[in-house]
Amino acid sequence: MFTGIVEEIGEVTAVAPSGDGVRLTVRAPKAVSDAAHGDSISVSGVCLTVVDHDEEGFTADVMRQTLDMSTLAGVAPGRRVNLERATAAHGRLGGHIVQGHVDGGGDVIAVRPGAEWRVLRISLPPDLAPLVVDKGSIAVDGVSLTVSAVSAPHDPAPWFEVSLIPETLEATTLGDRAAGDRVNLETDILARHVRRLLAFTPTDPADASAPAPNEGGSR
Numbered sequence: 001m002f003t004g005i006v007e008e009i010g011e012v013t014a015v016a017p018s019g020d021g022v023r024l025t026v027r028a029p030k031a032v033s034d035a036a037h038g039d040s041i042s043v044s045g046v047c048l049t050v051v052d053h054d055e056e057g058f059t060a061d062v063m064r065q066t067l068d069m070s071t072l073a074g075v076a077p078g079r080r081v082n083l084e085r086a087t088a089a090h091g092r093l094g095g096h097i098v099q100g101h102v103d104g105g106g107d108v109i110a111v112r113p114g115a116e117w118r119v120l121r122i123s124l125p126p127d128l129a130p131l132v133v134d135k136g137s138i139a140v141d142g143v144s145l146t147v148s149a150v151s152a153p154h155d156p157a158p159w160f161e162v163s164l165i166p167e168t169l170e171a172t173t174l175g176d177r178a179a180g181d182r183v184n185l186e187t188d189i190l191a192r193h194v195r196r197l198l199a200f201t202p203t204d205p206a207d208a209s210a211p212a213p214n215e216g217g218s219r
Contacts, residue, residue, distance in 0.1 A: 002042045004095035004137075004144020006082040006172045007031060010043070013057065013077055020064040024048070024075065027057040031083045040100065042084040044173070045142030045184040046070050047100025070102045070184050071141075080173050082142045095144025096137040097189055103128055106140075108181045109159060118164045119148070120177060124185070129158035131187040131195060138162070139186040143172050 007030055014025035024043070031041050032053045039050045041058065048060035067073040087093070104125045112119040122140065124132060129151070132138055136147050140162060149161040169175035177183065 001087055002047070002084050002098040002100055002142070003087050003091075003093050004084070004098040004139045004142060006084055006143055008083050009171070009173060010057070010081050010083045012075055012079045012081060014059075015075055015077060018061055021062050021067060022072075022075070023051075023059060023061050024072070025057060025059045026081060026083070028083050029056055031085055032056070032058050035085075040086040042082070042086075042098070042100045042142045044071065044081045045098075045100065045102055045139055045186055046072055066102075069104065071105060071182050080176070082172050084142060096139075098139045098142070098144060098186060099189060100142070101186060102184045103131075103187050103192075104185055105182050106185050108177050108179050108183065110179055111177065116166060118169060118175075119161055120164065120174070121149075121159055121161045122183060122185075124151070124158035124160055126158055128185065128187055129153075129155075131191040132158075132160050133191070136191070137188050139184075141173060141183050142186075143168065143174055 008028065010026045010028040010031065012024060013027050016023045026043060032055065035050055035053045035058060037050060040047050041050060046066060048062065050058045051061060052059040062072055106122040106124055109121040109123055132147055132150055134147055134150050138145055138147055145162040147160050148163040151159045164174055
């Protein structure tokens with residue numbers, strides 16, 4: 001479990017084939033300062049498990065499904081990545097609850113610079129659009145952000161916007177993002193649970209009033 005508060009910007013130093021996935025080595029001196037085998041580290045929003053480490057970085061395996069769902073597909077040495085260690089149970093929840101389970105990708109549609117702020121407009125896969133609300137939380141490349149604008153419910157090309165403060169621009173890779181770049185998206189876990197619960201809600205009022213099993217009957 002993470003909070004979306006990036007601790008350092010790391011760099012991919014090696015990528016090796018591993019079955020149908022890859023084995024990734026990342027330079028991450030701060031993230032490994034107290035790392036142990038089996039620990040979880042968020043790499044640009046993707047939760048990875050430490051399989052080896054030294055004082056400079058760590059190695060993790062990335063399965064095919066993760067590559068298919070995230071921007072780690074085609075990753076090469078030299079790529080900068082956002083890093084966050086799993087949050088401690090006694091720590092502060094500075095961002096929001098982030099699992100490191102990427103829902104899908106979005107493309108940066110536009111970047112609007114300002115004197116202090118920078119606004120990114122990012123496309124949304126249609127199936128994720130219902131889970132993103134104005135002033136709600138979303139993780140972009142592992143960074144906890146507040147949605148500052150969102151497309152209309154029936155827009156055929158859904159999008160959302162986030163406004164980045166100078167600290168976010170400097171402390172994360174989002175300061176490097178330009179139109180056309182692909183980013184990892186993780187929606188709010190609470191919204192995902194609500195959608196799943198609603199999928200089981202009867203649409204026929206008669207179904208809703210039907211007694212539950214054994215309700216009103218003999219045992």
